Amino acid sequence: MTTNTGHPEATTAVPKKQTTRRLLRYALTAKGTFIAAIVALSIGVGAELASPFIAKTMIDDHVMGIEDPYYETEAAGEGTVAYQDGHYKRGNRFAEGEARGEEVHVLQVGRGFVFVDEAIPVVEGDRSFESGTLTIQTAGGTVSYPAERLSKEELFRFYEPEIPGIMKLILLYLLFLAISIAMEFGKTYWLQSSANRVIQRLRLDLYAHIQRLPVNFFDNLPAGKVVSRITNDTEAVKELFIAVLSNFTTGIVYITGIYIALFILDPRLAAVSLFVVPLIILWIYLYRKIATQYNTVIRSRLSELNAIINESIQGMSIIRVFRREKQTRDEFEELNGDYMKHQNKMLNLNSLTSHNLVNVLRNLSFTVVIWFFGTSTIDGAASIISLGALYAFVDILGRLFQPITGMMNQLAALDSAMVSAGRVFELLDEPGENVTDGGMKRYRGDVAFKDVSFAYKKDYVLKNISFEAKQGQTVALVGHTGSGKSSIINLLFRFYDPQKGTITIDGQSVLDLPKQHIRQHMGIVLQDPYLFTGTIASNVSLGDERISRERVNEALREVGADKILADLPGGFDEPVVEKGSTLSAGQRQLISFARALAFDPAILILDEATANIDTETESLIQTALNVLKKGRTTFVIAHRLSTIRSADQILVLHRGEIVERGDHDELMAYGGRYFQMYQLQQGGGDSITPVTGKPESGFEARPAFGGANAD
Template sequence: MIENNTGIAKRLFRYALTAKGTFIAALIMLAIGVAAELAGPFIAKNMIDNHVLGIERPFYETSTTEGSAEYEGNYYKRTDHFSEGETRGQEVRILQSGSHFYFIPERVERAEGERSYQNGQITIAYGSMSDVYPAVPLTASELFGFYEPELPGIYKLVGLFLIAMLVSMIAVFSRTYWLQSAANRVIQRLRTDVYAHIQRLPVNFFDNLPAGKVVSRVTNDTEAVKDLFVAVLSNFASGIVYITGVYIALFLLDVRLALISLFIIPMLIVWIVLYRKFATKYNVIIRSRLSEINAIINESIQGMPIIRIFRRQKTTQEEFENLNNDYMAHQNKMLNLNSLTTHNLVNVLRNIALVVILWYFGSASLTGTSLVSIGVLYAYVDLMGRMFQPITGMVNQLAALDSSVVSAKRAFELMDETGEPVTDGSMPRYKGHVEFKDVYFAYKKDDVLKNISFQASPGQTVALVGHTGSGKSSIINLLFRFYDPQKGSISIDGRPVTEIPKQWIRQHMGIVLQDPYLFTGTIASNVSLGDPRITREEVNKALNDVGADRLLNHLPQGFDEPVLEKGSTLSAGQRQLISFARALAFNPAILILDEATANIDTETEALIQDALEVLKKGRTTFIIAHRLSTIRNADQILVLHRGEIVEQGSHDELMEQHGRYFNMYQLQQGSSVKANGGKDSETLTADSRIPQVSAKI
């Protein structure tokens, strides 16, 4: 683990700051929406206590008809509707017993208690005592007469409720839109940063990490992080704001109810901690398996011809199924964990909490020894129901939270790999005088190059020959500065390469691989690689100069012919000539040729050789040679054996020495007579260490 969850959270927070304005706007709308939604229970409480149950408050006889209720020729107004200084007459009460309401024409000393009606009298019992008052049953129309003055207030509250719901709807829409927009911007930035860092990673990093795993981190892992900002942030932010608002509302409503309800907070915290303890372990494996699945799919597609030829379909499928089964097994473990700890458990806890509260406070209200009013109790039940709703949303997002954190950690692990510094600017085209002096180099422990010393003058052609593993490609890797030597020095035009930024050196280098790599696009775009400094005229000239027009003119769209991935629709000769034109268009001072004719048929080879002569003019050229007949005109031939230069000179000089080069040449000449039936595997096999890079580095 490169860092704990706190460190990951800080880095994600820094990314969130890139869209802080939108996030702040979303959170403001979230707070407005919560406030508007929580206004509903208070409006309902007001309606119940002040307008519906308020009918049991004292009424007084009055002479004014406005805001009054008429009963048997007299007008009565509720006590809280009198204006200051207004005259009050006889006090009366309206009380409920069972499902009926009764008119009591006198003052009631104590209305709370157990009520019963019999023979024109209503009895109110409280403890061991009771009071008896004369009472008249009210008809529905008579009862409505006492409610009618409350209707304007009720209509006003209903209007406020509708306005609050409309504000809540607008706030929810704005919050969702802005959160999605901000999350997309953050993930775009994160994905760009991850991909940009991949471009800066040294070549040796990719030696041990399959391409599919890298792709998974750029795509799947960053997409999983998006859920953190969209779903998780939305639910947790709204949940925290909502729960805070509910508790504020509960304390405003009734302090006792609020204090009793505080047990939910520690329960939720413990819940999240325990859940993540198990979920993180599963999610690490799930993300890793998904990455491995992508890797094996990528490898299978790349190597499909080999899989088919050697009939490895069943074995490959079994490997894939094993990974897929393990992936599914851990997904099922997460499913079981989520099933046990999500909304079902929340509902159980909510129901338990409501039952306890209703049993304690509700029973007291019904027996007349009311601790809280019915309106307060209703508002409390409503608020508790609203509070458990965001808790359910938060709990349901725990899986996405943990998966997002694990994915973010994997993306940050990649970004924390040491990359090569990127230096802006450029340097003038150098002449190409290359000198290796006492160079020692090892990929890991054992030296693959030992005491390498030679010079290549501008315009010279230097050939590297030797068996597989002799160090040919390692010299090229050092020249490109994919690696730096442990001992010795390498200089270009007398300047140590370690003093020159890698991008500046590579700006004036080019390479033609034995199996050239073409990108999806057109023939012309594969020559220019999208570099705006190379005009279309220069592209066409480069293709014509290497003779590519002879092999490509027959194509329907000429140099604008579409190229599929790796140039699979083109022949080996056509791909090779395009790579030659690419190198020529960039006009490198140093050119590396990885046996450019090794995969070319005899008929095309003459055309390729002519292109080579055009390409080598005015450049220092290094050739990794497998066919020794193609380097007879090289100015200098370096014969490598087990990482050392054992022979050095021109073709004629080396032939006169009758040494290793002489034997290799004689062997190949003999092999050619046998129609290549007896190739020496040591001299004809390409060095596997050469990195697959484009012509323009």
């Protein structure tokens, strides 16, 4: 085994801007739910940010509002306070035109409150109370007033009228809290459902595109890496829409709402705190610049790990037979170690740039705001804001860093998802084959190759191949490994197209026919037939609605499969695991024959169809072959020459050339390469002289095929 690190994963990188635009186009496929999520998010943010304003009102109007002027009133009523022999009411609770008595004050001194039975022009300043005298020290001097200390019961009387207002504010807070919770549910549900829909669409597009990729693409990219693109990379993109998009959308809306609230409270302090925004943008830019380098390697190594695991599982028997466990483990460990090394680099980067930087920004912002507030107040440039407004401002400013933390914590997932999205779009950008809807009438199956030359890369592996195969004829392709047999079949299926010459079916060039239409009337039976997970019947029909269950049963009976499969507990509904590993080679082969017969192809290809069959089963297979070949143009690739004695035409290939052609008797009479091969297989090869030259007259020599991919 060799390490998978040498496999090319991509041809060109998709630019970040292009990746972002294409992700946005996919997001727009679920724009309705995305818009609903953003609306719910905005409402939720507004409801959540209402709580500091409620707290401000509660503090300024009710808790600290007790220090507003009170006036004596004649009668008790709503909002009045009974103290000693009089009744008092706050100034803002008098109705228009209602008579007011003497002004009084309730002021806090230390941890207690005092009652002052007269008007106080200035209540701000340092207060002290001693021996029935309230002293207030202000910038203009010191003033004193006679006062009485209030007991807890007396103080509660002044607070009692505030309780209804406080209760209303509490209920309002609970209402906004309920709205916030409901909107959070709606936002999460709509964002995740729309993300799931987008990823479903992306995976469908990716899988559909894989079906259109040419066969040679899979020669260069291992199956494990393709699987990694469809599963791991799309899952990372899913996290982009669910976690990253959710956090960033929430963060942007939340930060916008917070700054609106800050400007409502105090425009000057809010403007000072705006310095946080450019720092966040710079932070994200620098982080992604470094993280992209690490994530590119991480996603690539994860893909390579999948590839080597897939290869190891597929070849586990070979690994154990040749005792390559240690080498395979070492290769895996090398990839795994490199993967872990770059994961640790990302871990270090995240550790340095997550909560630590958020805390630095938080402390810096509070320091700048407090410094500016203190400086402007001392210099007399601004009046002191109320205690409630200051509390609300600090509360909202503190909330600013919750969405920032959420956004920063998702930076690693954001960059990983963008790298994965780029890899997905690289695969989607691979040129695919056009898919044509509909079909074409079943053609006769007259095949002609005329001066066909073909190269997989640089060297031609088929050279000037010419032959004809008529409907109902069987054409056998024989030759040593690498002679070009399988390449002829690849051209016939249009897995590849020739560089020179023409291939026609019923006189029409295959280049003028859609590939799907050509393959619609072709069938193939491989040496090691591939069975899918399901049942025997489903492996015959392959889920094609045109093939009824009756046709499936008939096809199985016609190839004689009912005789071999009769002992299975489920009969034709017997479960089949991946690759049909629980069935014998003969059983799998008969199912493959029945599949080909059920689809009724005009052209049938048999690729070493009897190579792995025991002698007893082979007679049954030969009977099935005779059923299959009736009325069809059949191409047989065979190494066991005894199985093609009845072929109408045998083409002997050598290094991409047709060196001999004819039926079995003609080729045996000629005594050339075919004769030698046949004698060797019959056990008489010790005295055979190798054939090295071109065929003698009567047999056309045709240049053909060579190279590693030829057979």
